Amino acid sequence: MCLNQRLIKDFLRLNELLLDIDRLSYRYPGAAHPALSNVSFSVTEGECICLTGHSGCGKSTLLLAIMGLLRGGRSSGTVKIAQGTGAAPWSSPAGMVFQNAESQLICTSVAEEVAFGPENLCVPAGEIGRRVMEALKAVGMAEHLARSPERFSAGQKQRVAIASVLAMQPKLLLLDEPTSQLDAGGKAELVQILGELKRQGYTLILAEHDPRPFADLIDRYLMLELGCLLRVERSAPGIEFFHSGDAEVAPCCRAEGNCIEAAGIELAYPETGTVLNGVNLTVGRGERLHLFGRNGAGKSSLLRCLSGxxxxxxxxxxxxxxxxxxxxxxxxxxxxxFQNPARQLFGETVQEEVAFTLQRQGLERSEWEPRVAEALEICRISHLVERAPLTLSFGEQHRVALAAVLAPRPELLLLDEPFAGLDFPQRLALLGILGELPRSLGATVVIVSHDELPDSRWADRSLILSGGVLGERSC
Amino acid sequence: METKTERIYLWRRFTLREAVLLCFCATFIVLTRAGLRLHLHMPGHVMFFTMFFMLLARGFVPKLGSVTLVGLLTSLTSVLLGMGASGPIVLVKFLLPAVLVDLAGFLVPGFVTSALGCLAVGVFASITRAGVSTGVEYLMGMEEEIIIGKALISAGFSGLWGGLGSLAVPAIIRRLRLNGLIDDGTEGSLDA
Amino acid sequence: MANVPAKGGLRRSLRSCDYGCQFAAHDSPVHRVGAGTKLVLGMLLSASAAGGRTPATLGALVLVTLCYYLAARLTLADLWRDIRLFMFQAALVIPLYCLVHGTGKGLWPGIRISTQIILFYLPGAVFLRTTRSSEVMRGLRRVLPYRVSFLVFVSVRFVPFFFREIADITAAQRLRGAKLLPRQQLNPRNWPDLFNCLILPLMVRALKTADEVARSAEARGFGAHRERTFFQADLLIRNAGEAGTAQQSEPSAPTEKLLQGNEGRAVPRCTTR
Structure with a gap:
């Protein structure tokens, strides 16, 4: 190839480049280690990139750095975003959909929410109306213009959040853990929407610790660990990444008698109608039960009925x-x-937090201290005993909350979506802890979730809640 | 290495995050006001949480004007949610104690971590609020003697509840600062 | 099996709009009057309350105000909810007058003043009950700088969010042994549970949510420019409704009932601020 041809090829390639990151590093205020360390990569128009890695690897931080939203820390390196070919006037180069759609939605109706971004860009009012309708049609939410997102499902909120970003007509779309709150149906819908957006020419960057649902869309995987870019792969992370391995599952420890006996449970809400339609549930002592159901099936309502x-x-x-x-x-x-158990933490130390229920039961220090130590040991967080719970990482806080519930040695443990927000290794570790409880504490364990368990061998029995009734599932 | 700072968003002092946090304090005042109204119907009891969240707002954002912003947002939110039948007076009802808390913060910046400081400010700000409706009563022709008597009773209850509510603030502020969740308010010219 | 009534408390009472001055979602001559006109009319009526010094004038004022109230098709139950707070004031004022002047001379002035105070505030209640929040919001957006009106709207938007958070945290903590029920909180010895187990985690949640909301707004360019387009979404909703492409809202929580899109009003202008 002659020099001129090479120069033309480079020039064309540069024109297609939408994002260029060069030796980006970032350290949060007061942090001992950098959250990002010399990360360099580029993204061309129309690509779908997946940032993947375990919790704490820097995926979300990298997305925030691309958006220019990191504040108060120290950074070096450069992030360059091109306008992209055919960029519309009054458009934003990049848009981001955050992990928690609930707090991303800040307006009181869908129409206002989607119009929010273009209003900020000083887009003329007439143009805003057109963009709002287009964006909502792209995510299949056009008929919900007048509604408040308050009562939407997680999937619907996610879609409104995507629409609110699309209305700004960015060329680059960033999504942070978009499937974290979604069930299988919600994930499938999201994959469809993102597939359509990719076909329309959007460039997508997903941060996902479990990219399997998007395998058909993703062009490249960027593997991150401790803020460093380890490698770039063209194919999905190996199946062993999500394999529970040959780890033994604790044997079944059924005992005589039943822990839960619920008969003919019916529950209806004025707004949504019948949620539970004659639910019968019997759970034996020492059993490990998985109660599965899509979002909105009534799992949490059933749990609330059981717990009074x-x-x-x-x-x-x-x-x-x-x-x-x-x-x-x-x-x-x-x-x-309950889901997001870190919400209930308030103690000055982990020990104080875990001892709370025991103290309420009137136990003396000499009685509750060993129980607290036992619970911390079970949850593998004995080293955190003097730490302040509110300063811990999300996964650690999760375990502290679990230890607090285990410390009184309950006969029955009910867990509502215990894996939300955890990556695969954390889920597996948690499942391992829960699997041991029938043997170590004699407890019966019921897990309620909209996802399959990380290890399908865990449950002694699996039920599905659908149409307001419970049915058996084959394990 | 470059340090990225937050952009100032409102009144040349508040970042967007701080402004939203203050707006949530207003949300909590409105929420607790609605809830307590339904259950207790005791005179002055709404000052319990009003003063609590106003003082907490001062602890969250130790800048001059932070509590005034909370007072303003609370009154406007009350009107939007149908709790502002008293019309423009609702503005004064929340702004007056809020401004007083801001003034206290300006004079004694660290008072939110002192139980005595919070108690004094909470009681005084609550008492002054009780006098807000005296203007209307005077216009209606109420005798001064009755106005004063009523105001004293109202002020007494308001001050009692406001004082009780303010006592819990130092412990909460200290715990949040200890966990690094809020600033300790010693950096820079926070009261500019 | 016998029907067991659902548990009550804050959730149910807020959902059923028990507190006064909630928007009444029906049609009436007063509903159809513009917000500005109602405001002026209300102010005039409130000011005239000061003139009710004799039984005749007071009676006339009561009649006029009641007619205004009932013209909004509001019920006596609504009236009680709107004025019950002022009845507590009356319970203070009338005894005070009787104490100072004796029952014979003090009763009439006490009743008169209490009635005048109610008449002063009642037109404001009519305004709130007959004016959609979207109209009030629109008015606010015209009057306030957008950076302040945004905060007001966020404050309203997150009322149901934090209401749910309070309920969820309370549920989780009750199951750990915290004493958070209203009847338990009547005992001051349980107040530390309120602050440690509920308020503190709630504040942590508020701090985190404030971060997320601020980021979400900033990510969509909020505050980047001095000006901002003022887009009236209810016009779009109305047009889409006429074209049959938009579902009607399904209000459930009080804040949703208050924040319905506009229907059947004059077309407002879109402006850039």
Whole structure:
């Protein structure tokens, strides 16, 4: 190839380049280690890139750096975003959809939300209306213009968030853990939408610790670890990355008698209608049960009925021998861990946090201290005993909350979406801890989730909640 | 190495994050006001959480004007949610104690970590709020003696509840600062 | 199996709009009057309350104000919810007058003043009950700088969010043994639970959410320019509704009921601010 041809080829290639990152480093204020360290890569127009790696590897930080949203720390290196070919006037070069759609939506109607970005860009009012309709049609939400996102499902909120970014007509779309709150159906819808956007010429960068649903879309995988770019791959991370390995699953420890006996549970809300339609549930002592169901199926409502937080319209619940118990009767016998359990942390130290229920039960220090140590040991966080819970990482806080629930040695443990926000190794580790509980504490464990378990061998029995009724699933 | 700083968003002092945080303090005042109204119906009891969240706002964003912004947002949000039947007076009802808390913060910047400081400010700000409706009562022809008597009773209850609510603030502020979740307010000219 | 009534408390009471001055979503002559006109009318009525010094004038004022109230097709139950706070004030004022002047001379002035105070505030209640929040918001956007009106709207938007957070945190902590029920909180010895187990985690959540909201707004260019387009979304909603492409909103929580899109109003102008 002669020099002129090479120069023309380089010139054309440069024109296609949408994002160029050169030796980017970033350190959060007061952090001991950098969150990003000499990261360099480029993205061409129309590509779909996946940033992947375990929790804490720097995926979200990198996306924020691309958007120019990092504040208060120290950075070096450069991030260059081109306008892209055919960029519209009054457009933003990049748009980002955050992990938590709930707090991303800041307006009171879908129309206002999607119009928010163009308003900020001083797009003329007439043009805004057109963009709003286009963006909502692209995500299949055009008929929900007037509605408040308040009662939307996680998937719908996600779609409105995407539309609100599309209305700014960016060439580069960044999505941070977009599937974290979605069930299988929601993920499939999202894959479809992103596929269509890619076909329309959008450049996509996804930060995902589990990129498998997007395998058909992704052109390149950028593997990150501790803020460094390890390698770039063209194919999905190996199956062993998501394999539970040959780790042994603790054997079944069924004992005599039942821990949960729920009969004829019915529950309806004025806004959504019947949620539970005659649910019958029997769980034996020492059993490990997985209760599966899509978002909105009523799993959390069932859990609230079992724990006495919600009075069913009909039906009876017997929990560890207590008939229709009130929540105040459960501490010590039943432990309940809701989604995002870090929300309940308040102690000055991990020890204080974990000891709370035991202290409420009137135990002396000499009695609760060994139990706390036992719970921390089970959750593999004994080294954190003197740390302040609010300063810990998300995964560590998760375990502290679990330890707090285990410390009273409950007979029954109910967990609502315990894997939300955790990466695959963390999920596997948590499942391992939960699998041991029937043997170590004699506890019955019920996991409620919209995702498959990281290890399908864990559950002694699996049920599905659909149409307001429970049915058996083959394990 | 470059240090990236937050952009100033409002009134030449508040970043967007700080402004949103203050707006949430207003949300909490409105929420607790609605909830307590339904259950207790005791005179002055809404000052319990009003003063609590106003003082907390001062602890979150120790800058002059932070609590005034909370007062302004609370009154406007109350009107939007149908809790502002008193019309423009609702503005004064929240702005007056808010301005007083800001003034206290300007004079004694570190008072939010002192129980005595919070108690004094909480009681005083609550008492002054009780006098807001005296103007209307005077216009209606109420006798001064009755106005004063009513104001004293109102002020007494408001001051009591406001004082109680303010006592919890130092512990919360200290815990949040200890965990690095909020600044300790010692950097730069925060009261500019 | 017998029906078990659902648990009550803050959630149900807020959802059922128990507190006064909530927007009444029906049609009436007063609903159809413009917000500005209602505001002026209300101010006139409120000012006239000062003139009700004799039984005749007071009676006339009561009649006029009641007619205004009932013309908005508001019920006596609504009236009670709107004035019950002022009834507590009356319970203070009337005894004070009787104490100072004796029952014979003090009763009438006490009743008069209490009635005048109610008459002063009642037109404001009518305004709130007959004016959609979207109209009030539109008015606010015209009057306030956008950086302040944005904060007001975020404050309103996150009322149901934090209401849910309070409910969720309370549920989780009750199951750990914290004493957070209203009847338990009547005992001051349980107040530390309120602050440690509920308020503190709630504040941590607020701090985190403030970060996320600020980032979300900034990521969409908010605050980057001095000016900002003022787009009236309810016009788009109305046009889409007429074209049959938009679903009607389904209000459930009080804030949703208040924040319905506009229907059947004059077409507002789109302006750039």
């Amino acid at each position: 937080l919600e009075c069913p319209d009909r039906g009876e619940v017997v929990l560890c021998g207590m008939k229709n118990p009130q929540p105040e009767e459960l501490p010590g016998k039943v432990g309940v861990l």
